Amino acid sequence: MIINWQWHCGRMGRQRSAKPFIAVRFRSVPFFYYIFSVYICNFKLNKLIVIGQKKRMKINNILISQPLNGASHAPYIKLSKNKNVNIDFRSFIEVKGASSSEVRKQKINFSDFTIVIFISKKSVDHYFRLAKSMRFRVPISMKYICQTKTIAYYLQKYIVFRKRKIHIGNKSFQDILPYIKKHSQEKFLLPSSDILKQEIPDMLNKQNVFWKRAILYKMISSDLSDLKHVYYDVLVFFSPIEIKSLFDNFPNFDQNNIKIATFGKNTLDAAYKAGLKIDIKVPTPEFPSMAMALEKYIKKLNTIIY
Secondary structure, three states: OEEEEEEEEOOOOOOOOEEEEEEEEOOOOOHHHOOOOOOOOHHHHHHHHHHHHOOOOOOOEEEEOOOOOHHHHHHHHHHHHHHOOEEEEOOOEEEEEOOHHHHHHOOOOHHHOOEEEEOOHHHHHHHHHHHHHOOOOOOOOOEEEEOOHHHHHHHOOOOOOOHHHEEEOOOOHHHHHHHHHHOOOOEEEEEEEOOOOOHHHHHHHOOOOEEEEEEEEEEEEOOOHHHOOOOOOEEEEOOHHHHHHHHHHOOOOOOOOOEEEEEOHHHHHHHHHOOOOOOEEEOOOOOOOHHHHHHHHHHHHHOOOO
């Protein structure tokens, strides 16, 4: 008896997908009477391929590189419950306020300015903190420009809201440029962190107005050493400095099978520059929010296909 392991294209005389079979041939009888074929159906074969290669990895743990912050993170809490995944929040960056002496070294005198431009809530906090520490009493006549409504509402924490004193943009910095140009005789102060998009100074310079930037706080990398032996399936980033913090804490970070999600073009560019593979890019017309994109991605990967 001779046993041959061969690849056979379907049954005798028919061309079908290649399937393995065992041919058992007895010398004493015609060959075609003693063929024993073992066919592995597509269902089982596909299943073996998926298990063997482990291409589909279920999403169980997600890390958001920002602190848990009330209503803005409600969609993630809902996502965690609906999809039965664990979502942790951890700030990858910390804010370090500038001292009075550091502000003076920048040759900034708050009394020289008639309008303050706020582009974040943190800039509001640190402006009034330093005004107090430098014993500068903010005059009632001071005017403010807020890039968004959220910042304008937050400003009420420190001043009495008067429409004539506050100009509010819609969303982008470009929205407030017409107002700045209209009041070109004023002197503008721009409180910010040590990290500022270059397009903002460029746009202000084109308005031909008197303005100065005051660095009132710095963004530094948080200590993430306690996460060294913690595994997450997805890491979510919202700013380039969070990407920097990842590599400041873990210089030899190896992505392996970890999925990376980024929000915004600058964050995406920083991730690519760091050599990361990006699996989720937000915003897009289909997914304007990170929570929506994560939900779709989890549904895709956590659906078992046999």
